[in-house]
Amino acid sequence: MRMRRLAGIAIASVMACSAPSLAAPSAQVALQVTPQRSTRMDTWVPDKVKGVVLFSTGHGSWPEKYDAIASAWEAAGFAVIAPIHVDSMHYPDRDKFPRQASFGERIADMKAASAYAARIWPGKPVIAAGHSFGTLTALCLGGALSNVGNFRDPTVRAVLGFSTPGRIPGLIGPDAYAGDTLPTMIVTGDEDKVPGLVTDWHDHLLPVQTSPAGDKFGVTYQGGSHELIGHSSDPDFASALLVSTNFLKAYGLGDRAARAALAKSKDAAGVNWITR
Numbered sequence: 001m002r003m004r005r006l007a008g009i010a011i012a013s014v015m016a017c018s019a020p021s022l023a024a025p026s027a028q029v030a031l032q033v034t035p036q037r038s039t040r041m042d043t044w045v046p047d048k049v050k051g052v053v054l055f056s057t058g059h060g061s062w063p064e065k066y067d068a069i070a071s072a073w074e075a076a077g078f079a080v081i082a083p084i085h086v087d088s089m090h091y092p093d094r095d096k097f098p099r100q101a102s103f104g105e106r107i108a109d110m111k112a113a114s115a116y117a118a119r120i121w122p123g124k125p126v127i128a129a130g131h132s133f134g135t136l137t138a139l140c141l142g143g144a145l146s147n148v149g150n151f152r153d154p155t156v157r158a159v160l161g162f163s164t165p166g167r168i169p170g171l172i173g174p175d176a177y178a179g180d181t182l183p184t185m186i187v188t189g190d191e192d193k194v195p196g197l198v199t200d201w202h203d204h205l206l207p208v209q210t211s212p213a214g215d216k217f218g219v220t221y222q223g224g225s226h227e228l229i230g231h232s233s234d235p236d237f238a239s240a241l242l243v244s245t246n247f248l249k250a251y252g253l254g255d256r257a258a259r260a261a262l263a264k265s266k267d268a269a270g271v272n273w274i275t276r
Contacts, residue, residue: 031083033112041083041113044070050077051125051252052117054110056134057082062090066131068232069241076245079121083109106137107151114153125252126155131229135161139180139207146179158183158251160244162229163192166203177207183215183251184208187240189224208274215251217262218274219243239271
């Protein structure tokens with residue numbers, strides 16, 4: 001009951017979606033989540049798969065909206081797989097799921113996606129990623145909210161998030177990310193706000209600031225909004241794409257050059273870094 005109550009708080013607090021993309025994923029596959037429920041999973045799959053990104057969309061959103069960044073990760077050798085969550089406006093039975101059910105169903109979606117990846121690409125490194133509410137989902141696969149439940153996916157090596165739910169009373173407190181020991185990168189901006197929900201952009205950096213130190217990165221773009229990940233025309237999009245791809249290569253593939261690039265990253269015009 002406690003998890004359902006807290007999940008309801010979380011969903012009520014994060015209602016943002018990113019801007020649409022006109023492109024489409026490589027393929028769409030059916031994903032059996034439980035014996036009672038299935039969904040569709042959008043996939044971007046390169047000819048040679050080096051690693052896998054499990055991607056969780058923002059609340060109400062759907063995978064095609066993130067085509068620009070998913071396609072770029074695909075070009076870097078990552079299979080990107082993204083389920084349509086029950087809170088998505090593209091989920092056919094959305095009205096059958098109350099808000100408090102969404103959090104648990106998202107976790108189930110991602111666990112099913114992880115099992116799919118293990119079956120189709122056995123042994124390939126896995127990174128959990130997300131946007132907004134989807135970042136919380138990804139962080140849970142990395143060990144977040146261990147005070148609420150065990151959501152950890154042992155196949156996940158690192159966590160990458162664009163924006164976060166910020167502070168959520170009763171859910172995101174000082175210990176929310178105490179179990180996130182994996183390498184983590186959070187990308188945000190000083191205009192990353194959701195009116196009436198997230199008023200202080202600094203709160204998006206909580207997973208980096210309050211989790212155990214070690215391979216933690218917070219990247220803040222001056223003028224960057226909550227929708228940075230969905231706007232390929234945004235002046236900061238190319239930079240955000242580069243740093244996120246370097247993170248995937250460094251901590252997914254063990255790419256020394258990418259890891260060195262991250263280690264050398266420092267504040268520059270328009271972008272600020274936190275490393276721990």
